Amino acid sequence: xxxRAAEVRGIREALAATLGVPPPTSMEMGExxxxxxxxxxxxxxxQELPDGRWRAVVEVDLLGPSEKRETSINAxxxxxxxxxxxxxxxxxxxxxxxxRLQRDLEEAAEALRVPITQALQACRADLAVIDRxxxxxxxxxxNRLTAITTTSSPVD
Numbered sequence: 001x002x003x004r005a006a007e008v009r010g011i012r013e014a015l016a017a018t019l020g021v022p023p024p025t026s027m028e029m030g031e032x033x034x035x036x037x038x039x040x041x042x043x044x045x046x047q048e049l050p051d052g053r054w055r056a057v058v059e060v061d062l063l064g065p066s067e068k069r070e071t072s073i074n075a076x077x078x079x080x081x082x083x084x085x086x087x088x089x090x091x092x093x094x095x096x097x098x099x100r101l102q103r104d105l106e107e108a109a110e111a112l113r114v115p116i117t118q119a120l121q122a123c124r125a126d127l128a129v130i131d132r133x134x135x136x137x138x139x140x141x142x143n144r145l146t147a148i149t150t151t152s153s154p155v156d
Contacts, residue, residue: 001090001126006054007043014058073148080141087137091130098123 045057101120108116 003054006056010056010058076144
């Protein structure tokens with residue numbers, strides 16, 4: 001989740017840089033409005049820092065107000081697979097962490113049981129969020145694919 005947050009923050013900051021406005025983190029209050037659409041983004045680099053935080057370098061493509069972007073099935077599937085693989089990896093790491101916490105809880109002295117139990121509950125809550133995000137991703141990808149195939153079908 002920290003990795004995904006870094007990537008989203010990177011997208012936000014790349015968008016601000018592309019528009020030539022101050023980065024969102026430097027603004028105390030305000031709104032930015034522009035017409036056009038984000039054509040897409042690429043995560044150029046994503047790495048975990050020694051303190052556990054994540055750093056992401058992102059490139060953003062913009063379309064002007066009059067341009068339209070055809071969404072292809074390949075683009076939807078590529079985006080879906082990228083997000084799904086990230087979520088599945090996060091879920092796998094969370095399950096491994098849950099198993100470690102469960103072992104620690106079984107072996108822990110009474111004084112350590114409360115913090116380990118709290119960490120285990122937080123871990124299980126993270127797993128529930130990841131599972132919900134996977135379900136949402138599946139639904140949205142299916143809806144987008146249905147919309148593409150419906151609009152690209154020949155009319156009789």
